Amino acid sequence: MSALVTGASRGLGAVMAVHLARAGHAVAVNYHAGAALADEVVASIRSAGGVAEAFGADVTDEAAVTDLVARVTASLGPVDVLVCNATGPQPAVPVEDLTWEDHLDQLRFFVKSPTLLLREVLPAMKERGRGRVIQIGSDMFERALPRSSAYVAAKGAQLGLTRSWARELGPHGITVNYVAPGWIPVERHEGASTAGYIAETPMSRQGVPDDIAAAVVYLASEAASFVTGTRLTVNGGHTID
Numbered sequence: 001m002s003a004l005v006t007g008a009s010r011g012l013g014a015v016m017a018v019h020l021a022r023a024g025h026a027v028a029v030n031y032h033a034g035a036a037l038a039d040e041v042v043a044s045i046r047s048a049g050g051v052a053e054a055f056g057a058d059v060t061d062e063a064a065v066t067d068l069v070a071r072v073t074a075s076l077g078p079v080d081v082l083v084c085n086a087t088g089p090q091p092a093v094p095v096e097d098l099t100w101e102d103h104l105d106q107l108r109f110f111v112k113s114p115t116l117l118l119r120e121v122l123p124a125m126k127e128r129g130r131g132r133v134i135q136i137g138s139d140m141f142e143r144a145l146p147r148s149s150a151y152v153a154a155k156g157a158q159l160g161l162t163r164s165w166a167r168e169l170g171p172h173g174i175t176v177n178y179v180a181p182g183w184i185p186v187e188r189h190e191g192a193s194t195a196g197y198i199a200e201t202p203m204s205r206q207g208v209p210d211d212i213a214a215a216v217v218y219l220a221s222e223a224a225s226f227v228t229g230t231r232l233t234v235n236g237g238h239t240i241d
């Protein structure tokens with residue numbers, strides 16, 4: 001059995017892949033662009049004694065997702081843990097300039113891709129009577145910052161999918177949960193100032209990718225077998241009312 005992490009060549013996904021491998025999962029490290037980075041993630045997992053393999057695929061493309069899941073299954077076994085993590089660019093767009101294409105750009109990653117992936121992994125999960133679907137959402141749905149409405153709306157839609165799928169798939173032993181990271185600086189945030197964000201955060205520190213990966217490992221584990229349809233916010237209390 002395998003754990004498939006989409007967009008795992010860098011950022012949060014790469015660290016999730018490492019933690020899942022450490023927890024004993026055979027990890028499919030998906031990437032779209034950046035084969036060399038994905039290979040580095042795989043090498044670091046293998047050098048620590050884990051099992052991993054890199055799989056290139058655009059997870060917003062239907063034929064590519066079908067092919068991806070077939071290759072992962074053939075190589076590492078049926079997907080037991082699906083982590084929908086990949087994201088494209090998240091541009092700031094003022095509402096005056098917002099287009100339907102802007103919405104589609106976000107919905108492709110946070111609605112279309114999870115739907116395509118779930119459809120492919122579901123038959124084997126149902127057959128085994130067990131599965132874990134983990135959506136990487138965002139606390140931006142709660143924060144609803146300006147100039148981010150397409151991203152915020154798509155992350156809200158992803159939460160809606162999570163809750164509805166959890167009800168539908170619970171009877172099959174499949175849990176579906178949503179991890180909502182706060183701002184966790186990764187490669188693409190290099191040079192950004194974190195002082196203001198830390199000052200607003202009850203835990204008085206910046207979140208790190210390990211914080212998110214730990215939540216994913218928990219939700220993937222047997223210990224979380226009775227946890228479904230939930231949003232696990234990992235942001236040091238930043239959005240406590």
Ligand SMILES: NC(=O)c1ccc[n+]([C@@H]2O[C@H](COP(=O)([O-])OP(=O)(O)OC[C@H]3O[C@@H](n4cnc5c(N)ncnc54)[C@H](O)[C@@H]3O)[C@@H](O)[C@H]2O)c1
Nearest residue numbers: 007009010011012032058059085086087138181182183184
């Ligand atoms: N980092 C944060 O502060 C933060 C906060 C809240 C939520 N999130 C969420 O966490 C997830 C990961 O974000 P990140 O910050 O690590 O992003 P990132 O940009 O560092 O990584 C995104 C990954 O997705 C891959 N990718 C892009 N297009 C793809 C495609 N078509 N098919 C397959 N893979 C593709 C990229 O190559 C990369 O590996 C996203 O869903 C994001 O919305 C991140």
